[in-house]
Amino acid sequence: MDLVKVVQTYIDKMMEQASGMKIFLLDADTTPIVSVVTTQSTLLEKEAYLVDKIDNRQRDKMKHLKCICFVRPTHDSIQALVDELRDPRYGDYYLFFTNVVKKSMLERLAEVDQHEVVREVQEYFADYVAVNPDLFSLNMTLARSSVYGESVHDWDGRALQRTTEGLMSVLLSLKQRPLIRYERMSAMARKLGEELNYAIHQEHQLFDLPPVDTPPLLLILDRRNDPVTPLLLQWTYQAMVHELLGINNGRVDMSNVPDIAPDLKEIVLSVESDPFFRKSMYMNWGDLGAQIKEYADEYQRQHKSNMKIESVHDMKRFVEEYPEFRKLSGNVSKHVTLVGELYRLQTRCKLLEVSELEQNLACNESHASDLRALESMITDPKIRDENKLRLTILYALRYEKYSSNATRHLIEMLVQQGLGERKVALIDAILASAGADQRQGDLFQNQDIFARSRNVFKGLKGVENVFTKHEPLLAQTLDQLFKGRLKDADYPFVQGVNRDRPHNLIIFYVGGATFAEARLIAHLNASTPGVRIVLGGTNVVNSASFLDQIEEISARSASISPLAQRLTGHARRAGI
Amino acid sequence: MTTRSRTLLFLQYRSSYTRSHLSRAPTLVGDSTERAGLIQHAADMDDRPGGDGSTVIEMSVLPPQWVDTMENIDEDMDRLRQSIKRLDELHQKQLLPGLDEGLRFERDIERLQAEITSQFRQCQQRIKHIGGNVRSPGTHGLPSNEEDRLGRNVQVALATRLQELSSMFRRKQSSFLQSSKGRRARRDCYSRGAFTKEQLVLVEDTEAVVAQRDREIREITRSISELAEIFQDLQTMVIDQGTLLDRIDYNIEQVNASTRGAVEELTKVGGMQRGMLSIAYRPSLLTVDAGRTSI
Numbered sequence: 001m002d003l004v005k006v007v008q009t010y011i012d013k014m015m016e017q018a019s020g021m022k023i024f025l026l027d028a029d030t031t032p033i034v035s036v037v038t039t040q041s042t043l044l045e046k047e048a049y050l051v052d053k054i055d056n057r058q059r060d061k062m063k064h065l066k067c068i069c070f071v072r073p074t075h076d077s078i079q080a081l082v083d084e085l086r087d088p089r090y091g092d093y094y095l096f097f098t099n100v101v102k103k104s105m106l107e108r109l110a111e112v113d114q115h116e117v118v119r120e121v122q123e124y125f126a127d128y129v130a131v132n133p134d135l136f137s138l139n140m141t142l143a144r145s146s147v148y149g150e151s152v153h154d155w156d157g158r159a160l161q162r163t164t165e166g167l168m169s170v171l172l173s174l175k176q177r178p179l180i181r182y183e184r185m186s187a188m189a190r191k192l193g194e195e196l197n198y199a200i201h202q203e204h205q206l207f208d209l210p211p212v213d214t215p216p217l218l219l220i221l222d223r224r225n226d227p228v229t230p231l232l233l234q235w236t237y238q239a240m241v242h243e244l245l246g247i248n249n250g251r252v253d254m255s256n257v258p259d260i261a262p263d264l265k266e267i268v269l270s271v272e273s274d275p276f277f278r279k280s281m282y283m284n285w286g287d288l289g290a291q292i293k294e295y296a297d298e299y300q301r302q303h304k305s306n307m308k309i310e311s312v313h314d315m316k317r318f319v320e321e322y323p324e325f326r327k328l329s330g331n332v333s334k335h336v337t338l339v340g341e342l343y344r345l346q347t348r349c350k351l352l353e354v355s356e357l358e359q360n361l362a363c364n365e366s367h368a369s370d371l372r373a374l375e376s377m378i379t380d381p382k383i384r385d386e387n388k389l390r391l392t393i394l395y396a397l398r399y400e401k402y403s404s405n406a407t408r409h410l411i412e413m414l415v416q417q418g419l420g421e422r423k424v425a426l427i428d429a430i431l432a433s434a435g436a437d438q439r440q441g442d443l444f445q446n447q448d449i450f451a452r453s454r455n456v457f458k459g460l461k462g463v464e465n466v467f468t469k470h471e472p473l474l475a476q477t478l479d480q481l482f483k484g485r486l487k488d489a490d491y492p493f494v495q496g497v498n499r500d501r502p503h504n505l506i507i508f509y510v511g512g513a514t515f516a517e518a519r520l521i522a523h524l525n526a527s528t529p530g531v532r533i534v535l536g537g538t539n540v541v542n543s544a545s546f547l548d549q550i551e552e553i554s555a556r557s558a559s560i561s562p563l564a565q566r567l568t569g570h571a572r573r574a575g576i
Numbered sequence: 577m578t579t580r581s582r583t584l585l586f587l588q589y590r591s592s593y594t595r596s597h598l599s600r601a602p603t604l605v606g607d608s609t610e611r612a613g614l615i616q617h618a619a620d621m622d623d624r625p626g627g628d629g630s631t632v633i634e635m636s637v638l639p640p641q642w643v644d645t646m647e648n649i650d651e652d653m654d655r656l657r658q659s660i661k662r663l664d665e666l667h668q669k670q671l672l673p674g675l676d677e678g679l680r681f682e683r684d685i686e687r688l689q690a691e692i693t694s695q696f697r698q699c700q701q702r703i704k705h706i707g708g709n710v711r712s713p714g715t716h717g718l719p720s721n722e723e724d725r726l727g728r729n730v731q732v733a734l735a736t737r738l739q740e741l742s743s744m745f746r747r748k749q750s751s752f753l754q755s756s757k758g759r760r761a762r763r764d765c766y767s768r769g770a771f772t773k774e775q776l777v778l779v780e781d782t783e784a785v786v787a788q789r790d791r792e793i794r795e796i797t798r799s800i801s802e803l804a805e806i807f808q809d810l811q812t813m814v815i816d817q818g819t820l821l822d823r824i825d826y827n828i829e830q831v832n833a834s835t836r837g838a839v840e841e842l843t844k845v846g847g848m849q850r851g852m853l854s855i856a857y858r859p860s861l862l863t864v865d866a867g868r869t870s871i
Contacts, residue, residue, distance in 0.1 A: 006577055013579070021639075021730075026828070035825040041817050043824065044733035049726050051824055056832060060722040064639035101582060110589030118590070121582040172578040206578060249825065266820055273818030322811075323743065330816060 001504060001532045003130035004272060006173050007037045010126045011070075015046040017094045017120055018066040023050040027080070029072040030098060032129050032139060032249040039273060054080045061089045070096045072127065078105050085112045094120040098127035099165050100203060127169030128536065129249065132238075132271055132281075134525055135518040136536040138166040139249070141545065147511060147538050148553045152224060152433040153187045163538060164195045167508060168203070170536060171218070176504055177207045178216040180494040181486075185440040186222030188510045193220050193494040216504035219481070219491070223511025223537075223546070226443060226473035227397060227434035228362050230514050230546040231390050233355040235467045237288050238281040239515035241269065241338065243542045244345050257341045267334050276331055282519045284468060292339050299332040350380070354387045355467045361394040362470040365446050370395065371406055378413045385419055389426065390543055396427050398444050400436050426547055429554035440490055443473055472517045474507070478524065481505075482531070505533045512546065513537030640723055642706045642730075649706075649734055652699045653741060659695065660745050663688045667752045682788060686795055692745065693802055699738050700806050703813070706731045725831070735813035742807055753797075756789055 011034060015022070024043060026034060031053070043051060052059055054071055067090035071077040085093070095109070100123060109118070128136040140147055140159060147163075149156045155163075171178065180197055182189035196218075200207050223230070234240045238247070245252050247269060255265045271278050280291050302325055346352060357373050360366065374395055378388050392414060396407045407427065414424055432438075480486040482501055507513075507521070513535055521535045539545070666688065670681045706727055815822050 009577060010579075021643075021726075026824075031825050031828060035823055038824065039817060039822040040824055040827055041732075041736060041815050041822055044729060044736065047733070049729040049733065050722070051828060052831060053828055062723070062726070064643070065726075100580075103585070106582060106586050107589050110586050111593045113590050114594070116590065116594075118586065119583075121586040123580040123582060125578055175578060206580060251820070251823070251826075266826075268818065268820050268823060270818060273822070322807075323739070326811075327817065330819060 001174050001534050002133040003128075003136050003170075003173075003534060004037050004133045007033065007126045007130045010124045010173070011038055012046070014068050014070060014094070014096050014124065015043070015048060018068060018092065020047060020066060021064065022046075022048045022066045022068055023052065023062070023090060024048040025052055025054040025067060025069045025071070025084075027054050027071040027074070027077040029074070029077075029127075029139075030070045033098070033126055034070065036250045036270070037130055037272060054084065057083075059089055063089075063091045065090045066092045066094070068094045068096065070124070071098070073097045073099055073101045073105055078108065081109060082112050085109060085115070085117065088115050088117045091117065093118045094122075096120075096122050096124045099123065099125060099169055100206075125169035125172040128166050131250075131540060132518055132522070134521055134534050135513070135515075135540070136170060136534065137513070137540045138163060138536070138538050140538040142548055142552055146552060147188075147549070148556075151557050152438075152550075152553055155188055155191060159538070160192065160195060163192055163510075164199055167192070167196055167218070167536075168199050170506065170534070171200075172206055174504075174506075174534070175209055176216040176218075176506065177209050178218040178502075178504075178506060179496050179498055180218045180220065181491045182220040182494065183222050183225055183440060184490050184492060185225055185438065186220075186510065189220040189222050190492075190494075192508075192510060193218075197494045212503075214500045214502055215496075215498055216506065217481075217502040218506045218508065219477075220508050220510065221474070221477070223509050223513075223541070224434040225439050225441070227430060227546075228394065228443065228470070229472040229474075229516050230512070230541050231394055231543050232358050232362060232470055232516070233351055233387075233467075234516055235285040235355070235465075236282050236515075236519055237277075238269070239519060240285070240342060242515050242540065244342055245338075246542065246544075247540075252338070254337070254341065257337070258344075260337070261333075264334060264337050267338065274331060276335055282522055284465070286465075288339065292335055295332055296336055299328055302328065348382075349384050349387065350382050351387075352467070353377070354383060354391065357391060358394060359466060359469045361391065361398050362444075365398070365444070367399060367402060367404070370398075374410065375413065378410065378417060385417070385423070386544070388414060388417065389419060389423055390547075393427055393430050396431055397435070398446070400431060422551070425554070426551055429550050430547075433550055433554065441473075472514070472520055474517050475520055478533075482528075501531075503531060505531065507533065507535045509535075509537035511537070511549065512539045512541035514541055640727065642727060645702055645705055646730060646734070649699055649702050652695060652702065653737060656692065656695050656699065656741055659688060659692050660741070660748065663692065664748055667748070671752070671755050689795065696738070696742060696745075696803060696806050700809060703731055703734045703738065703810075706734065732813055732815055735810045736815075739807065739810045739814060742803055742810070746803060753793060756793065 024034075040051070048068065050065070054069060054077060069081065069084075071081065081095070095118060101121070106121065109121075129139050131137050140162065145159055145162070146156055147159045148154070177200065180193045182193040234243045241247055241252060245254070250268055250270050252267050252269055253265075254260055254267055257264075268274070269277050269281075271281065276291075276295055280288055283291060302321070354377065357370070357377060360373075361370055374391055377383050377391060392407070392410050395410065396405075399405045399407070411424055411427060415421075436443075477486065484499055484501060488497070488499075509517075518535055518540075521533050524531070525533055541549070663685065666681050666685050670685060820826050
């Protein structure tokens with residue numbers, strides 16, 4: 001179940017369909033899908049000499065080329081194909097869709113193909129972005145489309161369809177027909193589970209797979225049941241870069257880094273083409289430092305020996321090692337710059353101090369000292385507003401039910417420090433959407449006396465790293481699942497029941513997965529023989545994008561009056 | 577990895593449409609009806625349903641001229657690969673024990689090496705001509721013309737392949753060099769100590785062989801340095817793998833930015849023309865207005 005390999009194989013198979021010089025046409029959805037798993041040079045090797053967008057109308061006619069189209073079967077892309085086929089620019093067309101193509105769409109395409117240029121029409125189910133071998137994203141970022149409808153309890157109609165199709169393609173590409181379980185507290189998880197179950201029944205021919213002893217399991221979770229994980233600073237490489245700089249389809253924008261070299265203004269972090277990143281993506285900050293030093297030393301060694309070209313022998317060796325050396329030198333300067341920037345941010349914004357308090361708030365119950373520490377951080381001018389806000393949110397979540405809760409007082413302090421109304425309002429928005437009454441289970445393990453004593457004991461162990469004490473809630477959930485203790489009442493099945501330990505497990509987060517969870521899954525995959533887990537989400541969030549989502553939906557539901565809400569509800573149901 | 581073919585269904589649909597169109601003939605098909613009366617010949621040209629294009633040859637059907645060169649380069653590279661394979665075999669034989677045999681392959685190896693080096697040079701020269709007169713093969717300054725872009729990408733692909741081939745060749749050369757040096761060192765070791773007469777005779781022979789080997793090594797080193805030049809030249813053409821420049825989305829963005837630039841340029845020109853037209857027409861409008869007021 002290696003998602004990157006799967007999507008690569010799909011693309012290879014597309015390229016094999018037509019020999020000779022080719023153009024590869026993509027749409028807005030398939031461009032990131034293809035870009036994260038393969039490169040321009042790989043496509044050139046397969047004689048795909050041009051790559052372009054299907055909706056680019058400026059393309060020239062080149063009948064000597066064969067055209068491979070890979071698009072999502074959306075209205076826009078079908079329309080673009082219709083326009084293309086009416087007046088074909090290329091000799092032959094091979095059409096590949098990321099998902100099930102409706103018969104009406106096929107008919108439309110067939111009708112306009114009067115030049116009979118279409119040679120193949122295939123469905124290749126790569127309808128997701130394979131971020132890591134065991135992590136996928138549906139790239140439903142706020143900028144593109146919100147996941148939520150009118151509140152955090154219901155879907156935006158288009159988003160639900162997109163998510164159902166995306167998950168279906170994951171299942172088909174991995175050849176899994178799973179049982180589906182969902183988190184009880186989440187109406188959206190249930191809705192998605194039911195829709196998907198329906199879709200699987202509709203496309204039963206596609207899902208006609210050989211029976212297995214223990215069926216695979218799809219576990220649909222809701223981000224709101226664990227709001228803590230995305231709020232914490234992360235100290236492993238991939239997660240840290242995403243938190244502090246943002247990773248967008250494997251690209252990192254470095255243009256705000258002081259004195260950045262022009263060729264490093266934007267960099268690529270790819271599991272596929274960057275061996276150093278593949279090795280270090282899950283390493284923690286301390287190990288990463290040692291690793292990067294070793295990497296830079298290796299470069300120095302090679303550089304020195306390359307500098308010393310005295311004999312023909314040296315020259316020969318240099319030429320031989322030059323491509324490797326060039327690759328190495330590019331990659332070293334990339335990672336050294338990136339880690340340098342992370343280090344700069346960490347020291348300038350006192351991130352270690354912030355993180356220590358974050359971890360305390362996430363893991364231990366200790367109100368008096370937490371409050372004291374938080375108050376002094378809020379007044380510390382070196383600490384960024386966003387960190388102050390997030391610390392207060394963590395406090396508000398942990399001590400939500402605590403008798404001498406001081407959230408109001410902290411909010412006042414934040415306002416005094418100059419944080420805007422909109423930002424401060426997020427604290428209540430989070431409590432309303434992901435507070436204790438919204439969640440299931442005991443996230444902070446502080447809701448009963450037994451849990452509390454366990455918690456205190458956990459705090460006493462004290463051997464772990466203070467910055468990585470916290471484990472995502474998912475770790476607990478999976479532990480229970482593998483021990484067969486995950487309650488049906490809390491995680492109901494959509495259809496059918498099987499409590500055996502599954503061999504293949506797909507986890508999906510409505511509202512976005514995190515790289516912290518991805519690291520956990522990678523770790524479990526490496527350490528648990530016989531179990532293969534794949535993690536996915538509507539997107540991959542960091543603290544900023546998670547809070548943006550909450551802010552957007554709470555602003556929207558505040559603006560919709562109850563009457564208007566009812567009206568749009570009707571309109572939606574009527575299919576307007 | 578599930579896939580599902582919809583080709584048959586599509587073809588069914590298509591043939592049913594074609595039939596229904598045929599039954600409606602000779603009323604012309606699709607959007608050509610509008611143009612039919614105006615420029616009939618042109619309409620015939622682009623809208624012949626499933627036309628074989630044998631009577632009218634569109635320019636866009638013809639591949640660029642350098643496609644022939646490309647095929648030549650492909651053949652050249654195949655030949656290169658075979659030559660390298662042959663050389664490798666000779667190297668193996670040369671390294672087999674049995675000293676006098678070594679001399680026999682000597683000439684062959686030298687000849688083949690020279691041949692390979694010149695084949696490399698020929699390929700490299702030919703690759704330079706791909707894409708016609710595309711200048712600045714650097715990765716920035718994207719050519720705006722699509723055909724140029726195609727040519728440049730073909731050039732990149734071929735250069736990458738040739739580079740791989742050349743590094744393979746150099747690896748083989750240097751490993752051969754290493755093993756023959758090793759043999760020499762071993763032999764120098766043996767030559768110390770006491771010998772029988774026969775052995776001394778053998779050593780004398782060996783001296784000649786050693787001189788021969790030295791020449792051989794010099795020869796290879798020369799060919800390697802010659803290749804180094806070719807290699808450096810190729811390096812300017814290939815993409816650094818795994819960098820932003822190798823990203824598909826980045827390249828698409830660059831292309832779209834450059835075409836968008838072109839479109840903006842066009843609309844600007846169009847706007848200017850319209851502006852000029854409206855200036856030109858204004859006086860006549862005025863006269864009409866004047867006429868109207870006078871009524």
